[in-house]
Amino acid sequence: MKDHSRFTYRFYTPLSGLAQRFTFLGLVILAFALMLIAKVDVAMMERIRVQITDSVAPIIDIMSRPMALLNETVVQLSALSTVHERNERLRQDNERLLHWQSVARMLEAENQALRAQLNYVPGPEASYVSARVIADTGGAFAHSVLLNIGYQPGVDKGHAVVTGDGLIGRVEGVGSRATRVLLISDLNSRIPVLIEATRTRAILAGNNSNRPRLIHLAPGATVSPGDRIVTSGHGGVFPVGLPIGLVDAVNEGGISVLPFVPRDRLEYVRILDFGLKGIINDDGLDR
16 A cells, blocks of 8 residues: 555656646747737737728718718808898998988088078068978969968068079968969069169069060160169069079060079078068059
């Protein structure tokens, strides 16, 4: 028994040592192999990843383009909306500016017309009412205008109507809301006048043209183009000295007068009340 044990010990001990050595060596080799395999797998995986990425990239690019286009479209639409809003605000601002420019020009023209009324200042014996011409009611056979005032103190038939430049006519009719003015160029208008330089008397007769004529001059009266014509005060309707116009032509056809106030430029006027009680007969002549 002892011999058997002794034999076993002798035989097993060297084998055990040898096995331990081989086991250690195997473990070393296995570890080295695993390291190689790991390196090989990493390289392989990297190649696979690159190949997959190369294969998928075009697909991802194609799929991303609609989103990029959509985003760009949204940005452009937002920009267009902003531009449209700005243009709309600019358009509205421009309309407001044009409106106020028109109003400013109208007010400027109105102020100029009103300031022009100050060119003629009636004496202290006269009262006056300002009015605006709202219509030209004349035509080929009549010259008259409508004013925007009706019955009130200082507005009565026969009163003189003037602008800052001179006499334009007389009140022919007064209603509750409007007043009709017979212009000095009307066929029915007859006004006693003076040739201011020579004090020669005459009658200014309307003829439904822009050039009324002088009639009933004294024989041998001297009249020259450019002579100033004013009211004479005869007849008690108009006072003396209201400016009317200038002699325009002297020829065989008669003596024509160019009024200081053109008919087509009437806008603001004044109705003068001198307290005169002259008579205007049916033919329009102031007596």
